[in-house]
Amino acid sequence: MWWERAVVYQIYPRSFQDADGDGLGDLRGAARRLDYVASLGAQAVWLSPFYPSSDYDFGYDVDDFCAIDPRFGTFDDLDALLAEARRLGLRVLMDLVPCHTSIDHRWFRERPDFYVIRDTPEPPNNWRAAFGGSTWSRDPYGRGWYLHSFYPEQPDLDWRNPEVVAAMQDVVRFWLDRGVDGLRLDALDRLMKDPELRDDPPRHGPPPLPLHPEHATLDHVHSRNAPDIGTGLAALRAAAGDRLLVGEVYLPNAELGPYLRHLDLAFSFELYHARFHAEAIRAALASAADTPGVAWVLSNHDFRRLPNRVGPANVRLAALLLLTLPGCAFVYQGDELGVSDGPEGPLPRDRHGRDGFRNPMPWENRSGAGFTTGKPWLPPATAPGGSAAVQGGDPGSMLNLYRRLIALHGELPTSGLEFVDHSEPNVLAYRRGEHVVVLNLGDAPVPLRAGEIVVSTAHGPPTEPKTLSPHTGVDIRTG
Numbered sequence: 001m002w003w004e005r006a007v008v009y010q011i012y013p014r015s016f017q018d019a020d021g022d023g024l025g026d027l028r029g030a031a032r033r034l035d036y037v038a039s040l041g042a043q044a045v046w047l048s049p050f051y052p053s054s055d056y057d058f059g060y061d062v063d064d065f066c067a068i069d070p071r072f073g074t075f076d077d078l079d080a081l082l083a084e085a086r087r088l089g090l091r092v093l094m095d096l097v098p099c100h101t102s103i104d105h106r107w108f109r110e111r112p113d114f115y116v117i118r119d120t121p122e123p124p125n126n127w128r129a130a131f132g133g134s135t136w137s138r139d140p141y142g143r144g145w146y147l148h149s150f151y152p153e154q155p156d157l158d159w160r161n162p163e164v165v166a167a168m169q170d171v172v173r174f175w176l177d178r179g180v181d182g183l184r185l186d187a188l189d190r191l192m193k194d195p196e197l198r199d200d201p202p203r204h205g206p207p208p209l210p211l212h213p214e215h216a217t218l219d220h221v222h223s224r225n226a227p228d229i230g231t232g233l234a235a236l237r238a239a240a241g242d243r244l245l246v247g248e249v250y251l252p253n254a255e256l257g258p259y260l261r262h263l264d265l266a267f268s269f270e271l272y273h274a275r276f277h278a279e280a281i282r283a284a285l286a287s288a289a290d291t292p293g294v295a296w297v298l299s300n301h302d303f304r305r306l307p308n309r310v311g312p313a314n315v316r317l318a319a320l321l322l323l324t325l326p327g328c329a330f331v332y333q334g335d336e337l338g339v340s341d342g343p344e345g346p347l348p349r350d351r352h353g354r355d356g357f358r359n360p361m362p363w364e365n366r367s368g369a370g371f372t373t374g375k376p377w378l379p380p381a382t383a384p385g386g387s388a389a390v391q392g393g394d395p396g397s398m399l400n401l402y403r404r405l406i407a408l409h410g411e412l413p414t415s416g417l418e419f420v421d422h423s424e425p426n427v428l429a430y431r432r433g434e435h436v437v438v439l440n441l442g443d444a445p446v447p448l449r450a451g452e453i454v455v456s457t458a459h460g461p462p463t464e465p466k467t468l469s470p471h472t473g474v475d476i477r478t479g
């Protein structure tokens with residue numbers, strides 16, 4: 001399967017490249033920059049949503065599943081992008097948002113039976129929404145309370161209604177028939193809930209993955225991840241045939257099994273959120289060892305940028321880690337430049353505070369950053385190493401480190417990772433076929449075994465040092 005050791009590059013279309021000067025990225029712009037993605041060595045791109053949207057959740061509130069937001073372009077633009085991708089040998093994944101629509105979708109007006117709506121005097125239960133507040137809001141059409149797992153403007157579809165399932169299967173076929181190679185499936189753990197809508201019990205102790213504080217007060221045994229989730233997933237699989245399905249399933253590795261029975265891949269959020277310390281990373285990797293189909297990802301449009309989560313000193317190590325793990329890895333646009341949380345615009349856009357993880361790409365050092373000739377919708381991102389143009393010419397840049405690591409990723413075996421013991425507590429070492437990867441996450445130099453250094457995160461030409469500096473890592477060929 002082409003994705004078994006693929007590197008997939010996530011494009012957040014509104015911040016990637018603007019072609020028409022309106023300050024928002026678009027499909028024509030993205031197509032123009034695909035040669036850059038190919039130059040990284042990636043095998044595929046995943047495009048975050050470009051459906052018509054009212055931007056309550058910037059594309060994840062879909063007004064029409066079988067259309068393109070005119071701000072992003074036309075079907076001709078999409079076809080041109082697909083053709084350009086094919087020319088460059090890149091596959092294209094789209095984002096499918098099966099769990100909810102926008103409150104402005106015509107289904108919400110016309111097909112209340114497509115949603116979870118209850119006409120009760122009080123909200124039907126105690127469930128909390130992912131971004132805080134109740135999951136129930138008063139229906140604007142006077143039909144009672146409607147369920148929404150995310151923002152109130154994102155009413156949840158009722159996946160227990162066979163007509164909903166059939167409608168979403170049509171959507172899957174619509175895009176795959178157009179030549180898309182696969183789908184990233186949004187928020188899948190929310191697809192199906194307890195049909196009796198029973199209360200979630202209070203949670204004791206911290207949640208296994210970070211959650212909004214209010215959401216974290218409950219143990220979500222009923223409001224998501226229903227035991228019969230497989231029926232919804234099987235329907236998506238039936239429509240997708242053998243195209244790639246990647247699930248965004250916000251659960252610990254141990255709970256991904258039922259999803260991976262139907263999907264090809266599911267992101268590991270346990271590694272994503274692991275404390276950047278050897279023991280925590282090791283535990284997150286070990287817990288995925290028995291789960292083939294885990295896709296590795298350390299960054300996306302929903303959480304703080306890597307320098308702000310793992311610390312600037314560890315950013316190059318994070319790249320080495322991500323790209324030396326077995327299987328498929330996802331890189332979020334801008335990470336290859338070392339982009340950090342960006343400046344907010346004069347007006348906050350996302351109510352959940354995610355603007356700073358979505359700033360436009362800093363392509364060049366000039367006004368509009370080479371992203372737009374107009375006024376960018378958010379201020380362009382910045383990276384300590386400078387723009388893509390500057391970094392391209394610097395062999396020691398983050399950009400060129402990513403290129404070396406993506407090339408290495410393609411040489412490593414698709415499966416198998418064996419931990420190698422190291423005397424220092426904050427060193428993580430693992431064997432991958434003939435290669436050994438050693439990451440010194442600590443603040444002191446550590447001894448390094450001999451071997452040919454294939455890639456080092458240290459600046460400067462590779463040497464054969466006897467010690468590994470703090471916050472430095474290497475891939476060594478031992479065979």
Ligand code: GLC
Binds near residue numbers: 150186248
């Ligand atoms: C996913 C998306 C996120 C969105 C949410 C609701 O987690 O990545 O951006 O807000 O789903 O659709």
